Amino acid sequence: MSTKIKIGTRRSKLALWQAYYVEQLLQDAGMDTEIVEIDTRGDQVLDVSIAKIGSKGVFTEELEDQLRSGDIDIAVHSAKDMQSELPEGFEIIAFTIREKVNDVVVSRDKSIRLGDTSRPLTIGSSSVRRRAILKAYYPHLNIIEMRGNLQTRIGKMDDGQCDAILLAYAGVNRMEYNDLIVETLPLEQFIPPVGQGSVAIESAINLDAKKRETIRKAVNHPDTEFRLLAERAFLKTLKGGCSIPAFCMAELEGDDQLKVTGGMISLDGQTLIKNVLTGARSDAEQLGDQMANLTLEQGGAQILAAIRAERGE
Numbered sequence: 001m002s003t004k005i006k007i008g009t010r011r012s013k014l015a016l017w018q019a020y021y022v023e024q025l026l027q028d029a030g031m032d033t034e035i036v037e038i039d040t041r042g043d044q045v046l047d048v049s050i051a052k053i054g055s056k057g058v059f060t061e062e063l064e065d066q067l068r069s070g071d072i073d074i075a076v077h078s079a080k081d082m083q084s085e086l087p088e089g090f091e092i093i094a095f096t097i098r099e100k101v102n103d104v105v106v107s108r109d110k111s112i113r114l115g116d117t118s119r120p121l122t123i124g125s126s127s128v129r130r131r132a133i134l135k136a137y138y139p140h141l142n143i144i145e146m147r148g149n150l151q152t153r154i155g156k157m158d159d160g161q162c163d164a165i166l167l168a169y170a171g172v173n174r175m176e177y178n179d180l181i182v183e184t185l186p187l188e189q190f191i192p193p194v195g196q197g198s199v200a201i202e203s204a205i206n207l208d209a210k211k212r213e214t215i216r217k218a219v220n221h222p223d224t225e226f227r228l229l230a231e232r233a234f235l236k237t238l239k240g241g242c243s244i245p246a247f248c249m250a251e252l253e254g255d256d257q258l259k260v261t262g263g264m265i266s267l268d269g270q271t272l273i274k275n276v277l278t279g280a281r282s283d284a285e286q287l288g289d290q291m292a293n294l295t296l297e298q299g300g301a302q303i304l305a306a307i308r309a310e311r312g313e
């Protein structure tokens with residue numbers, strides 16, 4: 001089989017890194033590949049908060065058009081950025097091995113620590129989850145919303161808009177800004193969002209079955225997939241994407257157990273819901289669903305209702 005696998009990707013540096021990474025895995029498995037760069041609406045409106053334009057599909061629609069038409073075979077995304085429910089006709093066929101899931105503090109000033117109350121610090125973050133957690137644990141900080149890709153945000157920091165920014169380790173590592181990491185945040189406080197650190201492969205369900213299996217075999221990391229199935233089931237039951245302050249992290253325990261830590265935080269950081277559930281790995285999706293229902297019952301439903309009212313949804 002010498003057919004070429006056409007890999008669709010956004011043009012951002014992070015997206016391209018992910019596309020080249022997946023391309024390498026496919027080539028290592030003996031496949032021919034081609035990268036197809038595609039513009040998306042989300043890349044064009046950089047000055048508006050994603051929470052305001054609505055996160056649904058802004059980075060994925062154009063890629064899905066080309067998956068549907070067969071112009072590309074697969075689309076590569078940060079797993080974290082993918083909606084919990086894909087539009088009809090699409091599926092995720094693989095998750096790459098997950099890297100360190102922590103959030104990190106990035107700054108030019110090596111002496112900066114979030115817990116330092118001796119001087120005023122301004123911290124930039126694009127994530128409602130990270131901003132709410134900062135308010136809960138570090139109320140002395142001045143927190144500002146900051147959008148744009150990694151390079152843009154670091155530029156804003158260098159312009160003096162903030163002293164440090166909060167980012168996912170995964171993106172910082174991929175963009176090779178590791179030397180700017182001044183603090184790696186503990187998972188007990190900064191529980192990562194669903195999917196952080198893994199790359200997801202999306203395809204149309206009518207992709208040739210043999211092609212689908214070959215790609216899956218070359219790219220999918222089964223241990224990561226179990227974790228992501230639980231986490232994504234959580235998000236699906238919450239009917240959310242990356243614009244709600246929910247978090248869920250599944251970890252493997254022993255040969256066949258899965259430990260799921262998840263919950264939600266109100267935007268002001270005043271209400272924190274957090275639970276831990278353990279169950280069989282084969283029940284990954286039930287565990288995620290159970291975690292979501294527990295979260296909704298314990299006050300998550302009110303938090304979501306308040307956010308939707310504020311955003312006029």
Ligand SMILES: NCc1[nH]cc(CCC(=O)O)c1CC(=O)O
Pocket residue numbers: 078079080081166167168169170171172195196197198242
């Ligand atoms: N929301 C943007 C985004 N999407 C994926 C990553 C990094 C890679 C990852 O989390 O897997 C980032 C940057 C960040 O959150 O700091």
